[in-house]
Amino acid sequence: MRNILLLSSDRYKNLNSFDWCASILNDFFAKTKQIALVPYAQVIDGFDEYEKTLKNKINSKIVSIHNDPINILNDSDGILVSGGNLFVLLHRLQKLNLLDILKDKIENSITYAGWGAGASVLSEDIKTCNDLPILYPSNLKALGILKYQIITEYIPQDREYSMKLYEYFKLNQNSSVFALPYGSALKIHNDSALVMGNEGVLKLSEYYEQYFKIGDFIKL
Numbered sequence: 646m647r648n649i650l651l652l653s654s655d656r657y658k659n660l661n662s663f664d665w666c667a668s669i670l671n672d673f674f675a676k677t678k679q680i681a682l683v684p685y686a687q688v689i690d691g692f693d694e695y696e697k698t699l700k701n702k703i704n705s706k707i708v709s710i711h712n713d714p715i716n717i718l719n720d721s722d723g724i725l726v727s728g729g730n731l732f733v734l735l736h737r738l739q740k741l742n743l744l745d746i747l748k749d750k751i752e753n754s755i756t757y758a759g760w761g762a763g764a765s766v767l768s769e770d771i772k773t774c775n776d777l778p779i780l781y782p783s784n785l786k787a788l789g790i791l792k793y794q795i796i797t798e799y800i801p802q803d804r805e806y807s808m809k810l811y812e813y814f815k816l817n818q819n820s821s822v823f824a825l826p827y828g829s830a831l832k833i834h835n836d837s838a839l840v841m842g843n844e845g846v847l848k849l850s851e852y853y854e855q856y857f858k859i860g861d862f863i864k865l
Contacts, residue, residue: 686729728761
């Protein structure tokens, strides 16, 4: 059973970080005793500093894994993976040998939420990433929990990125992409997803574009 929350970003319009989604996160983690924070996508903020920021937003107990990854993950019934740079996140997860551990816990029903890079890392790989590769992972394979790509912080009017996606689909013709604009969220339970937040989401492929509004259920 999968219990996953994907957020496009912690930011939305002119609101402060997490103002638009704190209630969504708190409802999602309402029954969680301890959340393991995975802050490895962060580049500018220190891990301790970022942990303090999240503690001011989330009601459940939060412990960043950067001091003791394995034990903290094993002691937690929730996982929260921050946004930041997806290349950096994947590089660090690979270096610390945490990909298989995270995948096992997610597949065994742990409550998981992530935004930005923390959402996209559930994809098969990071081929559709639009971040700068400021650290090189050993390969582009990600967690592979979801059998499609997740694009976050998506701007439909961005013609340059639309062209990049066109090139991606030309070489990956059987792929599909869920694109989450700022302010959108997907709450996934098993094989269906509920569109949440302030904006709808899009499903893209080489041949079609499908829009799902807030409140829609999507069969994955």
